[in-house]
Amino acid sequence: MRKNGAMRTGLAAMVCGAVAVTLTACGGVEGGSGSGAKGRAGAPGAVARTSAPAVDPTRIPDVGDRLQRRIPSDSGQVLAVYGEGKDSAESTAVLYTKSGTAWERTRSWAAHNGTKGWTTDHHEDDKRSPVGVFTLSDAGGVLDDPGARLPYTQSETYQAPHDWPESYWHDFDYVIAIDYNRVEGDPPDDPTRPWGDDKGGGIWLHMDHGSGTSACVSLPKEGMEYLLRTLDPEEHPVVVMGDKADLNA
Template sequence: LRSRIPKEARQVVAVYGEGEDSAKATVVLYSKAGATWKKTRSWPAHNGKKGWTPDHREGDKRSPVGVFTLSDAGGVVADPGARLPYTRTASLQAPHYWPKTHWHDFDYVIAIDYNRVKGTPPNDPTRPQGQSKGGSIWLHMDHGSGTSGCVSLSKSGMEYLLRTLDPQRHPVVVMGDRAALKA
């Protein structure tokens, strides 16, 4: 997937899934200076409950494999100093019929530009490729287990990414299970 990273990208959030059917992953932030990519930070993470897929579908509980831009952020709580455009809205609040462990999942989110319109709030329902391809794939707060298709990491990790990802550096996410990332 490295060949699909846009030439102008100077920040890459790499999500290394443990296996095709695993919900465990590692998130690593790389920054480019000149021609060299430097590992900046890393965090344990989770991805879709059922793992990864190159052909994501609504409700499949798998995270999409690919390279996607990162252009918008938001959350239920106040902006922690995000460089990406940040939309604070209560409409991101996780439903309270979900387990309590999930209530803060969307305190901070970074929209992964998979089947969405860039420049809109993360929860914009528009799906350019159609509803069946799914959407609302985000980096968000971790609750300790697999997600519906997003990638989740710690609060401190989310705050760091929000403060560090810079639209002037054209950030992207490269995500998938390790075998797919090597292919």
């Protein structure tokens, strides 16, 4: 049940998913050592020393200005989903926690997103996950509340249909609603779509079945349990998600 005891019926048939991508690395080319021209920058035959650009700790890594500006100033938790490519279902989900003004990488998990990749103009049944910044405000699932900080609605109605492949049956044991085309504060399975049905909906973080989703982001069970116990409404958590090119745009 929801923490206030309320029960809601579900539309658990709306499935989704998540992806993997390499994060920013630092490094440089070392020059020669010892005396003489070879060790002096600019001298004939010298090996120039280089360094990677400084990483700004006040920004979420590998996220460009367009999406960076959409992260609320009062948010203290950001789940970044880095998609491997525009048409890829592989991704990596990384939780960042703010300490003072700096973002610290807390945990990461391999993930999946839509089977056809990502889109900046999501529509129902396009099999692509929407690119953007979305709040995370409600949770639920088939299983009992594992100690979630977000409001949690437990119900058997989240059960995935058993005419789906067996590997999908536990997809909705735990879910966290991604606030895309939904009403914040309602259980994840609430069918209300403020932007209309054509824009899709029912996009969740949910349990992973080993491949792409309809449009959601999926994580391993331990990842979902960790997020449910960690994401705190008082920290105004959001998800920043997309393929690496769109994230950096």
